[in-house]
Amino acid sequence: MPNYSDLINIEEFGDKKEGFNPERWDVSFYCKDCKEIVETDRPNPDKYVFICKKCGWKNIVLGTLEGLKSNYRIK
Numbered sequence: 001m002p003n004y005s006d007l008i009n010i011e012e013f014g015d016k017k018e019g020f021n022p023e024r025w026d027v028s029f030y031c032k033d034c035k036e037i038v039e040t041d042r043p044n045p046d047k048y049v050f051i052c053k054k055c056g057w058k059n060i061v062l063g064t065l066e067g068l069k070s071n072y073r074i075k
Contacts, residue, residue, distance in 0.1 A: 030068045032059040037074065 031038045031052040040050040040060055050060040061068065068074060 025064055027062055028065040028068055030061045030063070030072055030074070031055060031057070032061065033057045035072075037065070037068065 028037050029040045029050060029052075030036070031054065033055050034052060038060075039053045041053060042050055048062075049058060050062065051058055052060060061072075063071075
């Protein structure tokens with residue numbers, strides 16, 4: 001298990017962090033066509049191609065839930 005206390009209050013990050021939430025590192029998928037966080041299929045495990053289970057298209061962005069919410073203005 002990594003030592004998360006090393007990531008708290010690093011001066012180069014600007015804002016002082018009061019705590020570290022390891023759950024914020026979970027990967028989520030955002031469909032640009034549906035404009036929401038979705039579940040995906042990965043037909044070929046050797047490639048990074050994801051298909052939206054809702055609309056069936058491949059216009060998927062992956063990232064942390066926190067990052068996707070800030071970049072795509074998701075509520």
